Amino acid sequence: MSDASNSPIDGQVFMLASAKASVDPGTLSDLLARVQTHLADRIDTYRREFERVVEDEDREVFLVPTGHWETVGDCLGLGERERKAVARTHGEQLRRIGSETGRDEEFETAMEIREAVVVGR
Numbered sequence: 001m002s003d004a005s006n007s008p009i010d011g012q013v014f015m016l017a018s019a020k021a022s023v024d025p026g027t028l029s030d031l032l033a034r035v036q037t038h039l040a041d042r043i044d045t046y047r048r049e050f051e052r053v054v055e056d057e058d059r060e061v062f063l064v065p066t067g068h069w070e071t072v073g074d075c076l077g078l079g080e081r082e083r084k085a086v087a088r089t090h091g092e093q094l095r096r097i098g099s100e101t102g103r104d105e106e107f108e109t110a111m112e113i114r115e116a117v118v119v120g121r
Contacts, residue, residue, distance in 0.1 A: 008036070008059035008120035013092045020092075021085035028085055031078070035086050038076055039119045046119060053107070054097050059121060061094055063114040090116045 007014070009032060018025045039046070046052075046062050054061035069090075073083030094116035098107035107116075 007032070008118045009089055009093050010096060013096050014089065017085065017089035017092045021081070021088050023081065023085040027082075028089065031082055031086055032089060034076060035072065036120055038072065039117060043119055046117065050117070053103075053110070054094070057121065059093075060119050061097065062117045062119070063110050064117050066113065066115055068115050068117065087115060090118045093118045 009017075014028070014032075015025070018028045021028070023031075043060070046060070046064075050062040050064050052060055052062050069083055069087035072078075073080075073086070078086070091111060094107050094111065095104065098104035
C-alpha cells in the first residue's frame with residue numbers, strides 16, 4: 001500500500017499476494033487502499049456481525065461468510081481479477097498471522113468455509 005506504516009497488510013504478504021494474483025504491485029496497492037477505506041467505514045458492523053479472530057495494534061481480522069468479497073467487490077465496482085487479488089491478500093495475511101502465532105491449523109480450517117477480512121486500525 002502506498003503508506004506501509006498504515007497498512008494492515010505486511011509487506012511480504014503484499015508482495016506474495018501480488019505475485020500469486022498476477023496483479024501489478026501499484027495496482028494492488030491502490031485496490032487495497034480503496035478497500036481499507038470501505039472496510040474501516042464499516043468496522044462497527046464487522047465487530048457486531050462477524051467473528052474477530054485477531055486483534056492487535058495494527059489490525060483486526062474477521063472471519064466472514066464465503067461470498068463476502070464478491071459483495072464488497074460489487075459495491076466498489078471491482079472486476080473479478082481485482083476482487084480475487086484483494087481476497088487473496090487478506091487470506092494470506094491471516095495465514096501469516098496464524099503461522100507466526102501457532103494458530104495456522106486453526107486458521108486454515110476456518111478458511112475452508114469462510115473468508116478473511118483484515119481491517120487496519
